[in-house]
Amino acid sequence: MESSTAKTLKVALVQTDLYWKDKIANMAMLEEKISDLDERVDVIVLPEMFTTGFTMEAEEVAETMNLQTTRWLKQMARQSQALVTGSFVVQDGLEFYNRLVWAKPNGDIDHYDKRHLFRMADEDSHYSMGKKQVVFEWKGWKIMPQVCYDLRFPVWSRNWLQDNKELAYDLIFFVASWPAPRINAWDILLQARAIENLSYSIGVNRVGVDGNDVPYTGHSGAYNYKGETLCYSQDKEEILIAELSYESLVEFRTKFPAWMDSDSFKLNFGS
Numbered sequence: 145m146e147s148s149t150a151k152t153l154k155v156a157l158v159q160t161d162l163y164w165k166d167k168i169a170n171m172a173m174l175e176e177k178i179s180d181l182d183e184r185v186d187v188i189v190l191p192e193m194f195t196t197g198f199t200m201e202a203e204e205v206a207e208t209m210n211l212q213t214t215r216w217l218k219q220m221a222r223q224s225q226a227l228v229t230g231s232f233v234v235q236d237g238l239e240f241y242n243r244l245v246w247a248k249p250n251g252d253i254d255h256y257d258k259r260h261l262f263r264m265a266d267e268d269s270h271y272s273m274g275k276k277q278v279v280f281e282w283k284g285w286k287i288m289p290q291v292c293y294d295l296r297f298p299v300w301s302r303n304w305l306q307d308n309k310e311l312a313y314d315l316i317f318f319v320a321s322w323p324a325p326r327i328n329a330w331d332i333l334l335q336a337r338a339i340e341n342l343s344y345s346i347g348v349n350r351v352g353v354d355g356n357d358v359p360y361t362g363h364s365g366a367y368n369y370k371g372e373t374l375c376y377s378q379d380k381e382e383i384l385i386a387e388l389s390y391e392s393l394v395e396f397r398t399k400f401p402a403w404m405d406s407d408s409f410k411l412n413f414g415s
Contacts, residue, residue, distance in 0.1 A: 148284045149283070149284030149285065149390050150186065150283040150284055150285065150390065151389070151390055151391060152387055152388060152389055152390070153186050153187065153282075153283060153285050153315070153387075153388040153390070154183070154184070154185040154186050154187070154385060154386070154387050154388075155185065155186065155187040155188075155189060155315075155317075155346060155366065155385070155386045155387075155388065156181060156185045156187065156188045156189065156226070156383050156384070156385055157189055157346060157348045157364045157365075157366065157375070157377075157383065157384040157385075157386060158174065158177060158178075158188065158189060158190050158191070158348060158383050159191070159348065159349065159350065159351060159362045159364040159377050159380075159381060159382050159383070159384065160173070160174070160177065160191065160350060160351065160352075160381050161350065161351050161352030161381055162191070162193075162194065162196070162197045162350055162352065162354070163197075164196070164197050164199075164354055164355035165196045165197065165199055165201065165204070165205055165355065166196070167195040167196065167205070167212065167213065170194060170195045170196070171195060171212075171213070171216050174190060174194065174220075175216075175220065177383060178220055178223075178224055178228075179223070181224070181383065183385065184225070184226075185224070185226050185385060186226055186227065186282070186283055187226060187227045187228075187229070187282065187287075188220070188224060188226050188227070188228045188229070189229055189230065189317055189319060189346065189348045190228070190229065190230025190319065190348065191230060191319055191320060191321060191348055191349060191350040192230070192231045192242070192291055192292050192319045192320050192321045192350070193231055193232055193233060193242065193321060194230040194231070194232060194319075195213055195232045195233075196232065196233060197321065197350075197354045197355060198265070198321035198354060198358070199233070199354075199355070200265065200266055200267065200269075200270045202233055202235075202240035202270045202271060203240070205233050206233045206234060206235040206240050207232075207233070207234065207235065208234065208235050208236070209234060209236070209245075209255075213232050213245075214245060214247070214253060217229075217230075217245055217247035217253070218247050218251055218253065220247070221247040221248055221249045221251075222249050222251070224249075225249050226249065227246065227247065227248055227249070227282050228247045229244060229245065229246045229247065229289065229319070230244065230245070230319055230348075231243055231244040231245070231258065231291050231319050232245070233271075234255075239271075239272040240270060240271050240272060241257045241258070241271055241272055241274065242257070242258040242261070242267070242271050242291055243255050243256070243257050243258070244256045244257075244258070244289050244291055244319060246280055246289065248282070254278070254280060256274065256276070256278045256289045256290070256291070257272070257273075257274030257275070257276065258271070258273075258274050258290075258291035258292070258293070258294065259273060259274040259275075259277075259290075259291075259294055259297075259300055260273075260293040260294045260296070260297055260300065261273055261293065262292070262293045267293075275413050276413065277300065277411065277413075279312055279313045284390075285314050285315060285388075285390065286312060286313040286314050286315075287313060287314065287315045287316075287317070288301065288303075288312070288313040288315070288316045288317075289316075289317060289319075290316065290317070290318045290319075291318065291319055291320070292318065292319065292320040292321060292322060294318065295318050295320070295322075295330065295333045295334070295337070295347070296329070296333065298336070298337070298340065299409070299411070300411070301316055301337055301341070302340075302341065302409075303316075303340075303341035303342065303343055303403065303406075304406070304408075304409075305403065305406065305408075311341075311342060311343070311397070311403050313341075313343055314343055314344065314390065314393060315343055315344040315345075315346065315388065316337055316338075316341060316343055316344070316345050316346075317345070317346035317347070317348070318334070318345075318346070318347045318348070319348050320347060320348065320349045320350070321349070321350055321354070321358075321360060322347075322349045322360065322363075323358050323359065323360060324359040324360055324361040325359075327361050327363050330347065330349065330363055331363055331365075334346075334347045334365060334367055335367050335371040336371070338367040338368060338369055338370070338371050339369070339370065339371040342369050342396070342397055342400075342402065342403050343369055343393070344366065344367065344368055344369060344374075344386075344388050344393065345366070345367045346365070346366045346367075346386060347363070347364055347365055348364045349361075349362050349363055349364050350362070351379055351380065351381060361378060361379040362377055362378055362379050362380070362382075363376070363377070363378060363379075364376070364377050364382075364384060365377070365384070366384070366386030366388075368388075368392075368393075369393055369396050369397070370396070374386050374387070374388075
């Protein structure tokens with residue numbers, strides 16, 4: 145184990161209903177939930193579009209970076225002394241993004257823009273596609289963030305070899321507004337991403353019914369590198385705590401080095 149890597153990573157999965165397009169109400173509700181956590185965690189993960197629900201009204205709800213929601217994320221990270229992350233609607237120049245923001249307790253932020261836009265809800269007509277694949281680091285852990293529909297595309301989330309020595313990330317997580325009618329795919333794919341990438345996999349989905357009468361049944365969960373369930377919740381508002389072991393991850397990768405036989409490839413970020 146690297147000396148700078150935390151032995152365990154505690155992740156809070158915030159499964160919640162959301163107020164439709166009401167930023168103030170959602171931030172107040174989530175702040176209360178975060179404040180009520182009865183144990184210290186390292187990472188707090190919120191659902192997709194956690195300030196509004198999954199809306200195509202981008203121009204109506206968007207804000208630029210470093211305004212209300214980004215400042216709120218920084219405040220939550222500082223108060224909880226945890227990394228806080230989730231996606232919301234951001235305007236960047238003339239374009240709109242479903243953007244996941246990564247806020248550290250020291251005020252540093254980074255972001256990932258959703259790559260795969262859900263055409264069946266016309267998301268691709270209202271938002272711009274992300275063009276950058278990212279891996280962040282927190283407490284020595286390498287972590288890849290993704291957003292909802294990204295889960296269906298294994299090439300985009302594929303763990304890759306760095307310098308033929310080690311895998312690029314230790315944990316992949318997905319923030320989502322994944323509807324109830326297709327929840328079986330969500331469960332299966334979260335486990336598949338863990339197994340095929342020899343990493344921990346976490347999914348945080350919302351519950352409730354949104355302003356378009358779309359129902360959500362949660363199924364937030366965390367899975368280890370063998371696809372085994374670490375924690376799981378179905379259709380109620382709940383904060384799950386997943387405790388991830390770095391030592392057991394490294395031990396499994398050493399004993400079962402399937403990653404050494406992985407196929408090499410290069411992504412085309414221009415399309």
